[in-house]
Amino acid sequence: MLRTSICIRLFKSRIKYNTRTAQNQLHATHCIFSTENVKKHVVKIAESLTSELSYSNSIKRLKLKNQAAVLVPLCTVNGELCLLFTVRSNNLPTHKGQISFPGGGVKHGDTGAVDAALRETEEEIGFPRNKVDVWTTLPHISNHTRTAAVIPVVGYLGEVNIEDMVPDRNEVTEIFTVSLTNLVNNASYTRFRIKAKKRSEHDYVMPVYFTQYRIWGLTANIVDTVLSIL
Template sequence: MTRPVITQPQLVPVTSIDDHLPAVQPEALTAEAIRARLAALSNWSPEFVGDGGLFTNREPAGAAVLVPLVRRDEGLTLLLTRRTDHLRDHAGQISFPGGRVEPEDDGPVATALRETEEEIGLPRDFIRVIGQLPVYSTVTAFQVTPVVALVEPGFTLTLDSFEVAEAFEVPLAFLMNPAHHRHHRFEFGGTERRFLSMPWPGPEREYFIWGATAAMLRNLYRLLSEA
């Protein structure tokens, strides 16, 4: 099946907004609460597993991303990147730092840490891994392991200008409030795609968080809201 390409996701009609669902409570958004909930992950199933087997002829490939939760005085924030516009996969999209598993990587944690260091220059000394979310399968045939980590403040980023146009932080509480979760439906040539978005009105511009990144964040919401 041919994958319908979505080049302007922000223009795809919104079919519903999940403002009827409760936001994750502040006590569940602390570092300690998130660590404890990840430790109890074995009996939990994610809401979104991905659609990687539907729209591509590529062989599946392993990948890992870091879900970096930065400790700030006002609460945890999520460090995200905006990819450059010329990349083959997910150009211009908002994403977690991460990438393809390489043969020398000793598992998804090693991949996530290596890719994060290469893409945005976040030193490993500031990162403490606290768990993983279930694998998410993307439309580009990547089997992505989200590695959740706490990041201590005081770091300085050095972006790889070829891959990363920008790095920014979003309050985790904003993303864990489903009043900001929008469902979209796109149809082209008889083929349908549905996706989730979480547009964040940043201090200087809006960041349209959608697709796989939004789906993995929705899985984190489900995990924390059931705590």
């Protein structure tokens, strides 16, 4: 199970807030919403979460084949701030039918995580990479052996109409959006247990979002981090 200590600390802090508090905070976000205001805020918090030196070095130590990137696509639908998701095709060798953000492995020829996330987004959902306003990257999420990492890249797509997008059916079955209000209202947390040498690692809490699809795992980790930032 992919996870990161930074994300786990954020999960536990969010549990302390009740739904009403979260809704009030999100309402305040909508009241002051402008693309530029939210962008500045997200960039500032993301920078405070990430130690640039340790982040860069830990990624550089990984082989290219063990690096992946996903685009976290903030967008508006009828003026409401949303996140865009995909349903993975059953034709794929792994994680069939799961909910994810557009993304994939960093390949030779990519200039880095941002380039990989934009390339994969264009390939998977047909959204032109030059129309994505890239805001920042979030702390990478490592697997439990620290041999692979996924780098979330936050970008803004503007006002979108899902009907205008042309997904690659070999990779994506469906594209859908969920408003931030909907995500907050349908957030839950699940306790997981894994086999580990250290007793403190036996239990950990991870978020789950019960929207039109169940959003869990790595994707839910990233959603929780974005909501925490906002």
